[in-house]
Amino acid sequence: MKIAVCVKQVVTRDWPLRINDSHTWVDDRDASFEMNEPDAYALEEALRLKEQHGGEVVVCSAGPPRVNQVIREALARGADRAIHVEAESLASADGAMVAEALAAPMEEEQFDLVLTGLQSDDQGFAQTGVVLAEFLSIPHATIIMEVQVGAGRVRVKRELEGGWFQWVSMSTPALLTIQSGINQLRYATLKGIMAAKKKEVRLVEPPAELARRQEILMLSVPERTKEIRLFDGAPAEAAGKLVQALKDDARVI
Amino acid sequence: MILVIAEQRDGVLHQASWEAVVAAQRTTQAVQVLVAGSGVMSVAEDLATADIDSVLMIDHPLLEAYTPDGFIEAISQVVRSMSPDAVFLAHTYQSREFAPRLAARFQQTLVTDCVATKQVGDRLVFVRPMFQGKFVADVAPVALSPCFASFQIGAFRQDAVVRGSDSAAIYPQEVVIQDDMIRQEVEPPFQEAKQAVDLSQAERIVAVGRGIKSKDHIELVERLAAALGAEVAASRPICDSGWLPMDRQIGSSGQTVSPKLYLALGISGAIQHLVGMKGSRTIVAVNKDPDAPIFEVADFGIVGDLFEVVPAIISALSE
Ligand SMILES: Cc1cc2nc3c(=O)[nH]c(=O)nc-3n(C[C@H](O)[C@H](O)[C@H](O)COP(=O)(O)OP(=O)(O)OC[C@H]3O[C@@H](n4cnc5c(N)ncnc54)[C@H](O)[C@@H]3O)c2cc1C
Ligand SMILES: Nc1ncnc2c1ncn2[C@@H]1O[C@H](COP(=O)(O)O)[C@@H](O)[C@H]1O
Numbered sequence: 001m002k003i004a005v006c007v008k009q010v011v012t013r014d015w016p017l018r019i020n021d022s023h024t025w026v027d028d029r030d031a032s033f034e035m036n037e038p039d040a041y042a043l044e045e046a047l048r049l050k051e052q053h054g055g056e057v058v059v060c061s062a063g064p065p066r067v068n069q070v071i072r073e074a075l076a077r078g079a080d081r082a083i084h085v086e087a088e089s090l091a092s093a094d095g096a097m098v099a100e101a102l103a104a105p106m107e108e109e110q111f112d113l114v115l116t117g118l119q120s121d122d123q124g125f126a127q128t129g130v131v132l133a134e135f136l137s138i139p140h141a142t143i144i145m146e147v148q149v150g151a152g153r154v155r156v157k158r159e160l161e162g163g164w165f166q167w168v169s170m171s172t173p174a175l176l177t178i179q180s181g182i183n184q185l186r187y188a189t190l191k192g193i194m195a196a197k198k199k200e201v202r203l204v205e206p207p208a209e210l211a212r213r214q215e216i217l218m219l220s221v222p223e224r225t226k227e228i229r230l231f232d233g234a235p236a237e238a239a240g241k242l243v244q245a246l247k248d249d250a251r252v253i
Numbered sequence: 254m255i256l257v258i259a260e261q262r263d264g265v266l267h268q269a270s271w272e273a274v275v276a277a278q279r280t281t282q283a284v285q286v287l288v289a290g291s292g293v294m295s296v297a298e299d300l301a302t303a304d305i306d307s308v309l310m311i312d313h314p315l316l317e318a319y320t321p322d323g324f325i326e327a328i329s330q331v332v333r334s335m336s337p338d339a340v341f342l343a344h345t346y347q348s349r350e351f352a353p354r355l356a357a358r359f360q361q362t363l364v365t366d367c368v369a370t371k372q373v374g375d376r377l378v379f380v381r382p383m384f385q386g387k388f389v390a391d392v393a394p395v396a397l398s399p400c401f402a403s404f405q406i407g408a409f410r411q412d413a414v415v416r417g418s419d420s421a422a423i424y425p426q427e428v429v430i431q432d433d434m435i436r437q438e439v440e441p442p443f444q445e446a447k448q449a450v451d452l453s454q455a456e457r458i459v460a461v462g463r464g465i466k467s468k469d470h471i472e473l474v475e476r477l478a479a480a481l482g483a484e485v486a487a488s489r490p491i492c493d494s495g496w497l498p499m500d501r502q503i504g505s506s507g508q509t510v511s512p513k514l515y516l517a518l519g520i521s522g523a524i525q526h527l528v529g530m531k532g533s534r535t536i537v538a539v540n541k542d543p544d545a546p547i548f549e550v551a552d553f554g555i556v557g558d559l560f561e562v563v564p565a566i567i568s569a570l571s572e
Contacts, residue, residue: 013463016542017384026384037490095353096362118349122384126344126365127353134357139322139436142350159506160442161346167440168320181493213362217378217391222549230554238555239565242537245553250535252457252514253481253570 001055001149003046004106005079006116006129008036009063009070013121023218025092035070038117042178044185045147046115047078053149056080058109062090062101068201075196076188082201083109090206094214095125101206103135113154114175118143133175140175141168145182254306255280256337256399258328259288260347261296262319269343269404271411274303276404277341278415280370280377285309285335287426289327291317297423304417309335311426320437321351327428329358334426337399339377344403356401363401364392366524368408381405385523386546406505407528450484450500457483457514460503460530461491464519464540464559468496474518477563480570486510488520504529518559522547539563 011017012032020027035043046057059074061067062085071082085101093101106114114136116129133140145165146157155169159179188196229245231238246253255277259270266288277284286300289311297310311327332340332355340356342348344366356363369380371391378393379402394400452458459478465471471485478485485501492502503510505525515533520526522538522545530536531550538551539562548554555562 011384014542017387019388026388094362096357099357124366124383124385125353125362126349127363130350130353131357131362134354140350140354141321141437143346159346161505163506163508164442164444166442169438169440170436180489184495211360211395213360213395214364214392215395217373217393219383219388219390221544222382222386222389222546224549226549226552228548228551228554230556232556235557235561235565236569238557239562239569242553242555243566243569246514246535246537250514250552252535 001049001053001112002058002109003049003055004058004060004109004111004114005039005043005046005074006102006114006132007039007043007059007061007070007074008117008120009033009061009067010036010120010122019219019221023220024216025219033066033069035073036117036120038119038178038180040185041180041182042115042117043074043077043079044183045178047186048183049113049147049149055112058083058111060102060106061085062087062093062098062206064088064091071201072196073188075199076192077186078192081199083204084201085204085206087206089210092123092216094212095123095128096131096213097210098128099131099135101210102132104207105202105204106132107136110173112172113149114138114173116175116177118177118179129175129177136173136175138173138175139170140177141170142177143179144176145179147176254283254285254335254337255339255341256332256335257284257286257341258348258352259286259296259300260343260345261288261290261293264290264292264295266296266299267343267345268411269345269406271414272406272409273341273343273404274300274305275409275411275413276367276370278304279409281372282338285337287311287328287331289313289316289324298420301421301423302416303421304415305421307421308423309426310423311428313428313430315430315432315435318439319347320435320439321354322435322437323430324351325355325358326430326434329355330428331426332359332399340399340401342403344405348403352401352403359399359401361394361396361399361401363403364394365403366405367402368405370402382524385521387544405524449498452484452486452501452503452508452510455484455510455512457481458486458503458510458512458533459483459516459518460486460488460520461497461518462488462520463490465491468494470560471496473560473563477516477567480567481514481516483514483516488526517547517551518563520547521545522550
């Protein structure tokens, strides 16, 4: 089975981000980056499916040259090769633009299964995978917590709201957006890291006129609407004041 | 005109649909509401009580169970014939699945998870969180109509819906869909085995997030919970990693709680977590990042390292 996994590189979760001077994006010039969390679960699921059913796992990522870092990481974890759609303009692109950039090289490959994360930690469009399914003209299902592969079909467990689930089946090729927690992640071994160096990363240019469909007019820090009492001082002092307030003011202990 | 797509399951309206109606009513445009399914007349009648121009109803046996293919096909036919300026939905699990693809059929993107709209000149601009709520962005669709937007659950109050003096008219819509257009085959929804722990009854909850760093430190949180007479709960990543069982998870895919005291330790405050706990009476946040969104819902807070603050709270409690 030929499986694609779409992986996005995002700013490390704990990075103290600042808004850029034009208030349209973040200043990420010296930020550190990591693999978008649900994408790591999508990759793990792809590797497990390959172990069960054979085949190949191909990492697909769109973005500037720095994206190579997460591609190498995915190869070190066990993906076989990669496609990198490379362009500076893809660094802060909207979901449909990214899907369009990925679609052309992915269509050629004729994957049996395409896995993406359900949402990115930075822009959080929650749609790149779904739109990619439209561009690839294949059926899709979202927020998946289990994947069963049969002959020419997949049966998947969709997470619904409020603790409900549902099984859905469809023919392959198909696209699934994977939810965090579907499996337990593996980490790269030294052997994997060495092997990754020799694996193929195909660089692809995005289509010439890639259309931006949404633009960020202004990025800002949200205003606080609720009154909050912050306790400062050394930990013992702050903790003492908090406990006092919980007893005397809130009366909850 | 704004077309709101309402959501129903088994003839029951999803409550967040009212919030999308409110979002539309707050603009200067006329509002119509579309509902799709099979046997949805009573849902349409319910929607018709709102102060809107009309309700459009797609009633088709192939739409009895929700499938993305079926719904996208049917709804796109009505969107095409009505040519609205904008299409609004609630940002639910179901709209996450079909609405981006629906928008793509119209060469558009969906502006997801919006919390407000603004009229800037002749442009409708949407306010949405980015970087997990750390920032908010004013976002505008580049091309004109129709634009597609989905609204974060809880961003508008459903009881703010303006009711009409008369019932709005209900117009059944003809759509052409066939069996072979629907590639997904769905089984009935189910719940996992009954939750072992019911946190909704807890008076006090100490919840832990990824700031705890490793499974070994969970014990620290358990000590604080014991000192407070509280239950232990967690954000999703803690349960995903297997550091606490799934039935301790709070949020949109976990339990919803409203205890007297909710103490959030090393939890950033992503919206999917907030929806499960923001009804708590007193919320306390301990986080080393002063800009963490959790501080926006907290009553009390300490900006600091939980590994220093939590032991200090434990000893303050024993005094
Ligand atoms: C469809 C969907 C459903 C979801 N359902 C849920 C759900 O039900 N429940 C849920 O919780 N999430 C859910 N999520 C995930 C959610 O979006 C967030 O990813 C998650 O809540 C983040 O968890 P966290 O706050 O523990 O981790 P992070 O966001 O990583 O936050 C960790 C926090 O710890 C702080 N910190 C780090 N070190 C320290 C220290 N030493 N002392 C003090 N503070 C420290 C950091 O400043 C940071 O704010 C869902 C997501 C999706 C897309
Ligand atoms: N630039 C990108 N390159 C590869 N995959 C991406 C990219 N952006 C988004 N994705 C995939 O689409 C999913 C959803 O992202 P989003 O629509 O931004 O919330 C992610 O989890 C990734 O799997």
